[in-house]
Amino acid sequence: MGSVTDLEALLRPPAMEMPPYPPKVITLASGEEMVVRQVGREEIPTLLKAIYPLLLVERDYYDIVAARLYAELLAYKRYRVRDEYVLVGLIDGVLAGVVNGRLVDAKVGMSYHTMTIRRGLRVGSHLFAAKMEYHIEHVGQADVLIVAESPIGFRRWMIEYPLEKRYEVQHELGGVPSWVLTRKTYFDAKPRLVSGRRPVPPALLAGAATIRLPGDDVVKRQVLDEKGGGR
Numbered sequence: 001m002g003s004v005t006d007l008e009a010l011l012r013p014p015a016m017e018m019p020p021y022p023p024k025v026i027t028l029a030s031g032e033e034m035v036v037r038q039v040g041r042e043e044i045p046t047l048l049k050a051i052y053p054l055l056l057v058e059r060d061y062y063d064i065v066a067a068r069l070y071a072e073l074l075a076y077k078r079y080r081v082r083d084e085y086v087l088v089g090l091i092d093g094v095l096a097g098v099v100n101g102r103l104v105d106a107k108v109g110m111s112y113h114t115m116t117i118r119r120g121l122r123v124g125s126h127l128f129a130a131k132m133e134y135h136i137e138h139v140g141q142a143d144v145l146i147v148a149e150s151p152i153g154f155r156r157w158m159i160e161y162p163l164e165k166r167y168e169v170q171h172e173l174g175g176v177p178s179w180v181l182t183r184k185t186y187f188d189a190k191p192r193l194v195s196g197r198r199p200v201p202p203a204l205l206a207g208a209a210t211i212r213l214p215g216d217d218v219v220k221r222q223v224l225d226e227k228g229g230g231r
């Protein structure tokens with residue numbers, strides 16, 4: 001056997017050329033501006049810190065989504081997942097939500113997770129739309145495979161777009177039957193669900209260069225605040 005470096009090369013999956021996600025800015029219902037941008041591997045430890053306090057929050061399925069997202073982010077950082085990308089939403093540089101997914105091949109995308117840290121502003125809805133935009137418009141894929149782990153997710157994706165069943169395909173998240181977003185579904189939904197402007201003004205982009213985290217107590221309060229959770 002060769003050196004550790006040779007072994008590491010064997011352990012790492014092959015990588016496709018992936019286009020970058022061009023940043024955009026979305027004006028939220030509150031009037032606040034959310035910058036949506038891609039993150040690099042060096043920023044993953046910051047995201048892991050944000051997700052960690054949610055691992056034990058059962059409300060609205062934050063626990064399972066946090067646990068799986070944690071593993072997916074770590075796998076991205078440690079090169080143990082194939083062709084993953086991660087996008088964040090930042091309000092004044094503060095983390096409001098995270099989405100991720102990966103490319104199965106040139107034509108098919110696999111949506112992984114959407115997690116809102118700052119609730120009540122459809123941050124998750126906007127970020128999910130951004131990842132669909134990435135797969136369909138920037139990578140140029142035909143289909144994105146999607147599942148929901150929570151009733152809120154089901155409402156946001158399966159019903160709002162609406163998605164179609166592709167039950168003959170097992171999704172990577174637990175092998176459950178997949179749903180699919182096609183190019184047609186995406187472009188039909190785009191005027192309703194995909195928002196944002198480019199280019200992001202330089203001052204806003206500079207303010208989103210470093211991810212700032214709300215305190216653990218703030219995250220838990222935002223996620224758990226009584227406003228009809230469990231639905």
Ligand SMILES: CC(C)(COP(=O)(O)OP(=O)(O)OC[C@H]1O[C@@H](n2cnc3c(N)ncnc32)[C@H](O)[C@@H]1OP(=O)(O)O)[C@@H](O)C(=O)NCCC(=O)NCCS
Pocket residue numbers: 060061062065113114115116117118119120121122123124125126147148149150152153154155156221222223224225226227228229230
């Ligand atoms: C699913 C999810 C990404 C949607 O994010 P979002 O679009 O930003 O939506 P929010 O979570 O803010 O709000 C969803 C609903 O819960 C309600 N809600 C529950 N708790 C709330 C809180 N603490 N603050 C504000 N709203 C809350 C909202 O009123 C909203 O109702 P609506 O659907 O009638 O608008 C997000 O709820 C989330 O991260 N959930 C946990 C993980 C998860 O399920 N991910 C998706 C897996 S498929």
